[in-house]
Every structure is written in structure tokens, then in C-alpha cells.
Amino acid sequence: MSLSELTASSRVTVFPLEHLTVAYTTRSSDGRGLGDIGLVTVVDGQADGDELWRLARDLGGRTQGADQARWILTQAGRARMVKTYTDLPDARWTAHIRRRFALGALFANHEVLMTGRIALDSDQRSSDRPHHRPAQASAEPLLNPPATSPPPPPGTPPGCPSGPR
Secondary structure: OOOEEEEEEEEEEEEEEOOEEEEEEEEOOOOOOOOOEEEEEEOOOOOOOHHHHHHHHHOOOOOOHHHHHHHHHHHHHHHHHHOOOEEEEEEEEEEEEEEEEEEEEEEOOEEEEEEEEEEEOHHHHHHOOOOOOOHHHHHHHHHOOOOOOOOOOOOOOOOOOOOOO
8 A cells, every 4th residue: 555646747767676677756845846855666567666675685785774775775876877777857757655764864865765666657658668788788898999000100119109209
């Protein structure tokens, strides 16, 4: 059973986390728009958000609620920071909040973490799956280095690419 349902438009970062597709956005506890509430949700009609807390325990090795919440926020913040996944600047969404966790102190600009599931508006469905490169794509430049430049002319001092003066 949801604690609450939220509907809004905001920037949403969608990224993979193990077998889940996760969406991260922020909300504000007042009119200042500070984004002090981190909303990390699973993009799946059957999920309830508890999957995130299990990952924090199983993958992150976190056993305490505050440590698990910080691990979840760290994964979300990392995905947004590197911008390698889907970033929807003004997405319309509805979230079903299952858990609200007060952090007790500011962490990654958040005082509260809320988790649950999220549904992105139907016109954004094609964007609700992360766009990311396969692991080998990031190694490709190492496997196929660019062509090397011709060797320097004879008599060129080591480390001087322009040749003798």
C-alpha cells in the first residue's frame, strides 16, 4: 500500500541498477525549490521500491536504514552526475511512495529519501529505458588506438615532436 501518490513535472534521470530501471528526481519540502527530498523510484508497474533497499543491503553491504538510504542516494546522484543515461528535463510522472526516510542530517543536499515506483507519462515511454553503452564500448578506444603520427626526423631530441631547430 502506498503512503502517498505524487504527480508532477520535473527533471528525471532514468538509469539501470542491477536488474532494475530506476528513476531519480527531487522535490522540495517548501516553496523555496531546494530539492531537499530525493525521490528514487523503480520504473515498473509491479515494483514497490523495496527492491532498492534490498540492493543497498545485498550489494552495498549496508545493514542500517540511514546507511542504506545514503547508498541509494549515492547511486542516483552518480547516475545524474555522469549523464550517461536518460535525462528527461521536464518529465511528467506519477509516483507511488512506499517509504519515506528522514536522514537526520543533510546528505547530497537531501534531508529525506522517498522510494517507491514511478510511471512516466505515456508520451515519454520510449525514453523511460536507459540509453547506455555496452561495457566494451568504453574500452574500444583502448582496443583500437588512433593511428600514430610518423616518426620524427633523424636528429630530433627525445620528447620534441617538431624536429631539430
